[in-house]
Structures are given as structure tokens and as C-alpha cells.
Amino acid sequence: MPDRGALHGRVAVVAGATRGAGRGIAAALGEAGATVICTGRSTAAGNSTSDYDRPETIEETAGLVTRLGGTGIAVQTDHLRSDEVRRLAGRVRDDHGHIDVLVNNIWGAEVLKGGPADWNTPIWEHDLDAGLRILQLAVTTHLITSHHLLPLLIDKPGGLLVEVTDGTAAHNAGRYRISVFYDLAKAAVNRLAFSQGHELAPYDATAVAITPGWLRSETMLDNYGVSESNWHDALAGDRDDGRPTAPPGFASSESPRYIGRAVAALAGDPDRRRWNQESVTSAQLAREYGFTDIDGSRPDSWRDSD
Template identity: 75%
Template sequence: MAAATGPDALRGRIAVVAGATRGAGRGIAAALGEAGATVICTGRSSARGNEHSDYDRPETIEKTAELVTALGGAGVPVQVDHLDVEQVRTLAARIGEDFGAIDVLVNDVWGAELLKGPPPTWNRPIWEHDLTAGLRILRLGLDTHLITSHFLLPLMVGKPGGLLVEVTDGTAEYNAEHYRLSVFYDLVKTAVNRLAFSHGHELAPFGAAAVAVTPGWLRSEMMLDHYRVTENTWRAALIANRPDGPTAPPGFADSETPRYVGRGVAALAADHSRGRWNQRSVSSAELAREYGFTDVDGRQPDGWASG
């Protein structure tokens, strides 16, 4: 793992990963667990049911919490719809009662992977998009983050050293120069970077920091399913004209597991000088170069370099 972290680097720290069910959220929760943190894993998909989720998938917050614990941390699953103000208010009250405060908040709520549409629908003008779906993307990608910060940040500012991580797609620099799929998607992913800047302005007087972090090309559960591969066989997706699934573009060779961005977040949380990152926007690859950690296969991929 990283030189900057180890199995006890975050022992005793309390982290909340909002949107921990799958993808980057699960990877971040797992990496915080590797470093010994107690991780409150929230999301809509639970063993108790996922009727409020936009996905019909098998991943659950309970499975994420089990992974956190198996890796050396303590996973605590809590089913929450982060669009529901009362549910998030209740979450904050529960955390305050059970733990008193939090050290790390990760805003990874998304849930619009299906709503953004397949590649043939990208780069179409707004009037050719479904407006209801587009506005739902904004709610899932922005309102959830704002609601979560409103209720949970008060639990972090009572002592210096807190860290807020806003997870997005693309750094502020990259997104400023590249149109991202559609007006709706572009707005959300650009705005989340700005959220880290805005929150960082508000958190600095309390000795806390906010950082926007983007993974590269993520080998999430949904991405692996799309290419009909597993984490063990993902390179098969690069084979041209393969009979058992679609062929991935060459850039997929530089894809990363969700644990890679997670290790970046863990390294930030363990860095006593984390305040130097306040209001910045960085990629998992940039953090890997800074802190020296690798992905689970020992590589340091940089999907943005090939993009």
C-alpha cells in the first residue's frame, strides 16, 4: 500500500462515506478500512431492500461495511437516501449520538450512471435530451452533496484537522477545457469541483480542508459488467473483435480499480499537512505520485494522461 498510510494510520478516526454501495464509494470505504478507520457506509441499496435506488444491482452497503471490517477497519452500514432531508438529518443525529464527531466526510453520492445515457446519446444538444432525466441528474449529483454537507459538516468542525472529499469526474482544470457528455453531466461534474472550493473557503477557519478528487477510468462493478469481464480478466476487454463482449478503447489499459482513488483519499486523511490541499482539485494518479501508493495490482495508472 502507500508509504503515507498503513494498517493503523487512521485508527480511531471516524469517516463517513456517503454513497459507499459500489464504485468509487466502495473503493474509498475499503481503503479507509485498510488504514484502520471506522467507516460509516451509507447508500440506498441495502440487504433490507433497494427500492429507492436508481439501480437494480446486487451491491449493498452491508457488503461494503463487511469489506471495511475484513480489511482491518470497522464498517458501519446505514441505509440513507441522501435526497431525503429527514433521513440525512436522522443520520447526523445518530452519528452524533454514537460517535460524537467525524474526522472525514466523503461526498460520493451519484446514482445517475444510467440516466446519463449510453455513448450514442452523448454530445447531443439539451433539447434532444429527456428533461426529466436531466433534472434528476442534477438532483442526484448536486442536491445530495449539499444536503449531506449541511447536516454532517457540523460534526466535523468541532476540532481542527477535518477533511471533506468531494468525488467527481475530471479535475477542475480538465473540465474547464472539455465538454463532458451533456449539459447536465457537464454541469454536475464541474460544479462538484467548485463545491470543494466553496466548502474549503468555509472550512479553513476551523482548521479543516475540502478537496475534490477524481478517479481515472474506473473499473467499477458496472463497468466490468458492461465489458463482460471480471477484475481478474479485465484485460480481455481490450481484445479486438472479441466474441464474448464489447471491445474497450485503448485507454482502458490505463483504467484503475476503485481502491486506487480510495487509497488517495486515505493518504490525504493521514497527511498531517492535508491543509495544503484545501480547495484543490486532484486526480487519483496525482495523489499516487505525491504519496507513493499503488493500485491493488502494484501499478500507478493515469487514465487522464491517455485521455
């Protein structure tokens, strides 16, 4: 189990905390006692939603953070709108004065990415508007967020910036990933950790790109008609509920809390500067720091897929 007080007194902003990896990261930071500002577009008020038709809200995430021992604060923010992120930065400055951890987890393009039948569509046949929006959601959002919030992280030494992506820089370098747009988006986020790490180093701050493995997000669990408590049932070959059977690789999938514990472990490491500009997996950090997923396992779907 994580050290419940390891991050007490620390302030984190998880940009894109509504669901999936973002919710898992916010939850794990809460487990360690941090104050976590949870941002996203989907709110309980229903006045704004993400590109997904999903029920999760940032208020739910903030509540989870608090139940786990931290302090969760929900702030509705569209990270494509510079004015909204500027207001977020102003509120954080007024209420907390400083950020210890910034997590750029904004994505929102899972639907635009499409399913396997849509993959490998060449750029001249790909829907251009959809492709450009993938890049906006995956890259432009991160740039806007860093621009407005990093000044709150560098005013004291020791800050941590986490860029969440899909695939390490080494893994992606020699592989085509789904489409030109998706491939570029995920390579760019890895590079953002490298370039921002260069700029943060003089301020004794650290930037790291982290990729989860096969993530048991809310969407993924719904796709297979299972929950976190019975996800292994998706691997059964004799399903009679009309849901698809998950491929064997799903056996080494991970809960969103696993990458969350990776971020929490980094945030609690006084020597985290050794990771500056690196691109790593949640499993790699689990081996380094000794944490496990919520079921006590230590999955590594990247290793198992190679």
C-alpha cells in the same frame, strides 16, 4: 501497501458507499484502520434501491471494510431526503461524537447519463426530467449531506471533506462533458470543494475534489464481461463471447481502491491543508504519496487520454 494503522481511531462517513468509487474509498479507509459509516439506498433487506438495477448493498461494503481491518457500519440513507440525512447525523453524533472524514460520493445518475449514442444531445432535445434528476443526484445530495454532517467535522481541528467528481476543474473548464446537465453537475462538484474549502478553512478543515480516472466499477466490468482478476481480457481483439472489446484507453483504467487510497493518504497527511480547495486526480495523489493500485501499478488515464 497502506499503513494498516494510519487511521485507527478515526471516523469517516462515505456517502454513496454501495459500489464503484464509494466502495473503493470505504475499503481503503478500512485498510488504514478507520471506522467507516457506509451509506446508500441499496440494502440487503431490499426495501429500497438506487436508480441502478444492481445487486450491491451497503452491508457488503461495510463487511469489506471490516475484513480489511477497519470497522464498517452500514446505515441506509437516501441523501436526497433531508430528514434521513438529519437522522444519520444524529446517529453519528450519538454513537461517535465526531467525524474526521466526510466523503461526498453520491451519484446514481449513470443510467440517466446514457451511453455514447445519447451524448451530445442538445438541451432542447434532452429529456428535461432526466437532466434535472442528474443535477439532483449529483449536486443536491452533496449540499444536503454537507449541511447536516459538516457540523460534526468542524467541532475539532483537522477535518477532511472529499468531493468526488469526474474530471478536474482544469480539465473540465475547456471541455464540453456529455451534455449540459452532466457538464454542469461535474463542474459544480469541483466548485463545491472550492467554496466549502473557503468556509472550512477557519476551522482548520480541508476540502478537496478528487476525480478517479477510467474506473473499473462493477458496472464497467460487467459491461465487458470480465472481473477485477482478468480485466485485461476486455482489451483482446478476438473476443468470442459476444462482449464488446474495450478501447485501448482501458489499459490505463484503475480499480476503485485507487481513489480510495488517495482519500486515505490525504486523511493521514498531517499537512493536508495544503490541498485545501484543490481539484486533483487519484493518479496525482499517487505520485505525491507513493501508493499504488491493488495490482501494484500507478495508472493515469487522464494523462494517457490527453
